[in-house]
Amino acid sequence: MTDTEHVTGRGRRPARKARATAAVGLAVALVVGAGYAAELGPFDPGPRKPDPEATARAHAFLADWAAGRMSRAAALTSSPEQAERVLRSFTSGLDISKPSLTPGAATIGEEGTVTVAFTARMPVTGLGTWTYASALPLREQDDGGWKVDWALSLVHPKLSGSEKFRLEREDTAGPEVTDRDGERLSGDTYPSLGPVLPQIAGAAGSGPRGAVHRVDRATGEVKGTEATFGEKSEGPADGPVATTIDATWQSAAEKALASGADGKDAALVALRIDNGEILAVANSPSSGFNRAVSGTYAPGSTWKIVTSGALLVKDAVAPGDIVDCPRFLTVGKRFQNVETSEHRGATFLKDFTESCNTAFISLRGKLDDRELGDVARTYFGVGQEWRVGIPSYDGSVPVPRDETEKAASMIGQGRVQANPLIMASVTATAVSGTFHQPTITGGTKDTTATTPLPRKVVTRLGEMMRATVTDGTASVLADLPGDVGAKTGTAEVADDVPNNGWMVAHRGNVAVACVVEKGVTGGASAGPVVRDLLAAVPAAPS
Incomplete structure (x- = not known):
């Protein structure tokens, strides 16, 4: 070798x-x-998640459509000219005043497309609200951006090239509607009641009636009926329809909004604590959509009444416990307090009176994922079906999908939805301990089932709301007579839209809730409206 x-x-x-x-x-x-x-x-990389930019584009489209910014909404689609034409004709042709479009879950398709579900609540002027579900398809563009993949069916699943919708009204002479003292109510005297009175008469079976039909585009033949409004009575009305409205409170509410809302969209409800009877319902502008009763808003920090109730019911915290209030807290995203305030070493009572977001979020582990919604439903009636006497939205507290959404729910954000009617009722329940279904007409059937709050919880909530007036963010009410209790709220809407301002309050036998859209803060926007109302009506109704 x-x-x-x-x-x-x-x-x-x-x-x-x-x-x-x-x-x-x-x-x-x-x-x-x-x-x-x-x-x-x-x-296993886990389930694919929709691109956040796609979801943001869908939310922006819905927000623009709801606000009547049809050109902006259409520009977010793959066919702007057709989209703008259809969106305008759909809302104007069906006499829809102001849509409420609530986004839902986003899913991803096989080809990377994203679909965002949404619930549409379409107020048909003078008749009622048409509610249905639809979805937005989105497709990624060559430049990496996302657009709503335009199709008629996204406006409504049954809208197509061969079928459209037609609104038909029945001319009926509605009965007279009166306040709680038998005096006639009219939209001329009380502008906010203009759209409400026909609904009240309709609920009594004697008011305006109509329907949204699906018709053939070519022949006009009716193919189906998507919504009906009003009920046919068996005979002529037996007399005036009585309501729970108090003329003094209604007048004061309208004046308070007119002077204090600074021309912004706003709404207010006042109701009796002992039985839920609605004393006043006011909107600015007064015509069109009844946002006070049918609106869908994030209630912001006014929701901390419910969150506090949930924590107190299970003895998870006491008013004197130290719950630190840092400037920021990150739970998937960074949360902060209004004006990035902080209160180091604060008690839970202080956190409530100063409306500290970070403190409340830090307590999220004290509640399981379903607990906040369960308390809202069980004790406060939120999310159950209310029979108010007119079309209403009764609130929603979905189970959070992740820790970030749970954190947001603790402070009335995320997917928590309410309106002034709901928050006035929440306030009444908090200080009385017992939920009473709100009503605007007598004899309304109550199908809700709730449990009274423990007396200790009621006492503590009352003390905390009173302290918010004497030593906290609701000090705008401090000089009013009586033991006024309140809670302010600031609710985020979108990155480029000013926050909504909220305030709820109670005095005597009355609970009040007010929201001012784009009001920035509750104390500065809704606060003066509530103050003007309570100052004008010093005596509680009997």
Whole structure:
């Protein structure tokens, strides 16, 4: 054997070893690849999540459509000219005053498309609200951005190239509607009641009636009926329809909104604490959508009444407990307090009176994921079906999808939805301990089932709301006579839209709630409205 052969022979063993190692490496790589392909074991990347930019584009489209910014909404679609034409004709042709469009879950399709579900509540002027579900398809563009993939069916699932919708009204002479003292109510005297009175008469079976029909575009033949409004009475009305409205409170509420809302969209409800009877319902502007009763808003920090109730019911915290209030708290995203305030070493009572977001969010572990919604429903009636006497939205507290959404729910954000009627009722329940279904007409059937709050919880909530007036963010009410209790709220809407301002309050036998859209803060926007109302009506109704 030569030296060359010897050297070559010695080199073969490492070569075979190297090939074996490479083969093993290849096998491992194939296993890893198979693991990724099959989404198995430790290599499972988990379910694909929709691109946040797609979801944001869908939310922006719905917000613009709801606000009547049809050109802006259409510009977010793949067919702007057709989209703007259809959106305008749909709302104007069906006499829809102001849509309420609530986004739902987003899902991702096989080709990477994203679909965002939404609930549409379409107030048909003078008749009622048409509610249905639809969805927005979105497709990624060549430049990496997202657009709503325009189709007629996204406006309504049954809108198509062959069928459209037609509104038909029945002319009926409605009965007279009176206040709680038997005096006639009219939209001329009380502008906010203009859209409400026909609804009251309709609920009594004698008011305006109508329907939204689906018709053939070519022949006009009716193919189906999507919504009906009003009920046919068996005979002529027996007399005036009596309501729970108090003319003094209604007048004061309208004046308070007119002077204090500074031209912004706003709404207010006042009701009796002992039985839920609605004393006043006012909107600015007064015509069109009844946002006070049918609106869908994030209630912001006024919701901390419910959150506090949930925490107090299970003795998870006491007013004197130290619950630190830092400037920021990150739970998936950064949360902060209004004007980035902080109160180090604060008690829970102080957190409530100063409306500290970060303190409340830090207590989220004290409640399980369903507990806030369960308390809202069980004790406060929120989310149950209310029979108010007119169309209403009765609130929603969905189970949070993640820790970030749970954090937001603690402070009345995320997917928590309410309106002034709901928050006035929440306030009444908090200080009395018992939920009473709100009503605007007598004899309304109550199908709700609730449990009274423990007396200790009621006492503490009352003390906390009183302290918010004497030593907290509701000090705008401090000079009013009587033991006024209140809670302010600031609710985020979108990154480029000013916050909504909220205030709820109670005095005597009356609870009040007010929201001012784009009011920035509750104390500065809704606060003066509530103050003007309570100052004008010093005596509680009997």
